[in-house]
């Protein structure tokens with residue numbers, strides 16, 4: 001069975017769906033990706049990718065013989081051996097995951113009795129798989145396997161993460177689905193963790209919550225470093241050398257953002273609370289993370305003796321570099337707080353979508369095509385996203401172009417020594433000023 005070309009339907013042409021579809025095509029399988037957005041399908045069929053993800057466009061182009069994009073459920077499912085559910089599960093007002101798109105897919109495949117498996121990659125609360133299983137059974141699809149197969153790819157390196165995973169998690173009670181999936185992932189040569197559906201669903205939520213906790217923990221240590229004169233970059237490096245802890249996700253900054261950590265940590269908190277357990281640690285993580293970008297604004301306010309009438313430049317807008325994703329970006333909170341304090345805000349970002357300017361607070365922020373013009377006449381700058389362009393910037397010229405050369409390096413990206421030599425007042429996160 002190994003090496004056989006499989007026929008796969010992927011529902012959802014977002015980050016997870018497109019990366020999944022393109023990577024399975026790269027492994028030699030025939031993939032049809034289905035989405036409900038006509039514009040998205042039109043773009044994909046004309047050779048464009050609807051968002052930036054390094055390497056994805058090339059991968060899609062290279063595998064176009066094996067990859068199709070459609071709005072049509074039947075076209076996607078008719079020939080497929082498995083359906084991968086990769087739709088988004090956005091948070092409701094209470095923080096629970098909205099599963100309506102997952103259920104729409106289950107409804108769409110209700111007659112697909114030829115499938116080996118329905119495989120959910122979308123992040124869902126524990127117990128969703130059991131309910132989907134029951135729904136499949138009610139529709140007479142008792143012989144169609146169900147599997148939870150969470151995805152651990154990070155934006156900006158999703159293709160590489162998918163093709164070189166640390167582990168593949170397969171949660172299923174169905175032996176045929178387990179064998180089919182294990183075979184599908186075999187070429188990736190990664191450990192396969194086979195388990196029950198509920199545990200697989202929990203692995204995804206626990207992994208993201210633990211990573212969010214690590215970031216928040218190090219951000220809190222950084223705050224204590226500021227108060228005590230220790231240097232978080234030295235602390236993080238030495239802490240991370242302990243093999244029991246490891247070096248990753250110990251970078252202090254402006255708080256985690258993006259489409260996953262904020263949403264998934266709130267979903268896990270809501271799920272725990274709905275099941276009768278108030279997840280206190282996670283609750284604290286979420287609250288501390290929400291305060292982190294606000295704290296940066298407070299520090300700047302204290303340094304400048306107030307922000308009213310000040311001109312502040314934000315360097316970077318996206319939630320991290322190598323992506324155009326603005327979802328839950330700390331920059332949005334920072335811009336809103338600065339404006340609320342009466343500051344004038346300018347910004348620069350190489351990739352944030354132009355349409356960002358249509359939404360508050362960005363409607364009131366002037367965006368510039370390069371960092372130096374954003375910095376012109378500024379009273380202070382906040383380095384929000386660690387874009388490599390900012391390491392290369394001519395900082396002595398930046399100092400001359402600013403009204404007062406004050407930089408809050410929110411990602412500890414830059415070496416303070418040359419900045420100080422260029423005349424900057426340098427602030428960062430968790431390091432002595």
Ligand code: UGA
Pocket residue numbers: 151152153154155156208211215248249250251252253254255256257258259260261264319320
């Ligand atoms: C995250 C996980 O890393 C993936 O494993 C997971 O599959 C994905 O969520 C998901 O659930 O789909 P992603 O949100 O793309 O991926 O981005 P990360 O690179 O993990 O960064 C998340 C946030 O944490 C960013 O705002 C980043 O700036 C921040 N961060 C990260 C820190 O502040 N410090 C660190 O040391 C690391």
